[in-house]
Amino acid sequence: MKRIIYLFIISLVLVLVPLNANAQCKGFAKKICRMELVPYIHDGNYHAAILLEGEEAELYKTFYSGQEYRIAICGSDNLPEIEFTIMDANKNVLYSNKDNDYARVWDFNLESSQQLKIAVTVPPGGNEAEEPESGCVAIMFGLKVK
């Protein structure tokens, strides 16, 4: 009976730990990353994930002419500076934060509506012998109310 209880507790811990990590990710996106959007209004969409050093994420979105956008991309403190590039549908790089001191935000508007890709990379850690760090990475969009 004790063993069953023991197994149940371990199972519960293993299931709840990722959920707790996700909950922390939501808190990080909401309390830390969203602040980067000010004075723009957050569009309300939630894009965040736990990534390891060396991992990548991509986001596809249509951006509309006539709107003013701010993109904010943030990683938790234990991760290295997050890199991101914005590409058009022909894979031309329109912006890279690597060329801009790893800025967390990018403000832009468009003459015509476009589908763009945002490629996000958590650079690999310096020490290969160590376990890679993992942390929350959030991608958020701000809009200007006119």
Place this chain on the structure above:
Amino acid sequence: MRNIFKNHLLMKINSFPMFRYGLLLLAAIMFMASCSSGGKGKTGEPEEVVVDISQIDSDFLDDIGEVKKIFYSLPSPLETAMMIRSAGAVYNEDLLNSIDNASNYTTTKSMALNLGSYTCDLSFASLYDQTEASINYMNAAKKMADGLGILDAINDETIQRLEENINNRDIIMEIISDTFMNSSSYLQENNRANVAAIVLVGGWIEGLFLATQMVDEDSLDSSKLVNRIMDQKMSLEIVVKLLEESKDSPDVISVMEDVQNLKASFDKVTITTTPIEAELDEETNVTVLKSQTQSSLTPALFKEIRDKVVVIRNKYIS
């Protein structure tokens, strides 16, 4: 020390058959958790030429390398409402989904679709400073969120804060954005990405419905709203990808059928664009993405799209 621990653990495992079954159970739980956590691994010099965007879209979205996580982002109900307003639309409350319908929505699919539609209507009403309608639509959205078991996305405190700041549009926008983020993050974190996707589609269809209904058919060529509607051809590609991520869900399959039906009409819209040039305004630190787009929509095709949107939207809100 590590080896001693390892040997000790192996001895323990070998001595308890139940423990081995337990490990299998744990492995199964971990496997299921990882499958449903939302992480999705996939394998998979501009000249002055005009490019047909419909050719690009499908290739562009399929060109996914070795990445840990892929997001397909639709315009949120707030962004949709802002687009409609900035295109010069006039507020017409008769077009919105009646709050009286809220009690009709009892299934997960209908509540998810109408959480999206009510949030879009709420955003729309708020952007036009319609205070009473804003409170009513927030209450309707709360009903949907509660029905979906989304804990505390919209609570009594939210409604009170909305009422207290009803004349402050910025705070109202912040509240709407906050509640929508609470709903979508709750659904995603609780492995209900299928429901989160349906909420987004519900808001997107409502926005498309409002936009198509507000177009003056006599001035299709000069209408900003028509341009916004044609732009949805690009978002439609993303809608399809988003729904494909949850294609095991019967609710998603039925929504996908409607979306594919609509896509068949949007596929006839032609959009061509010149390559984009990014130009930074040093003074404001804002980049302008410069490009020229040409698109065409015949009156017949506009009517076809509008009629399909009406059928889908009425199905969703009835």
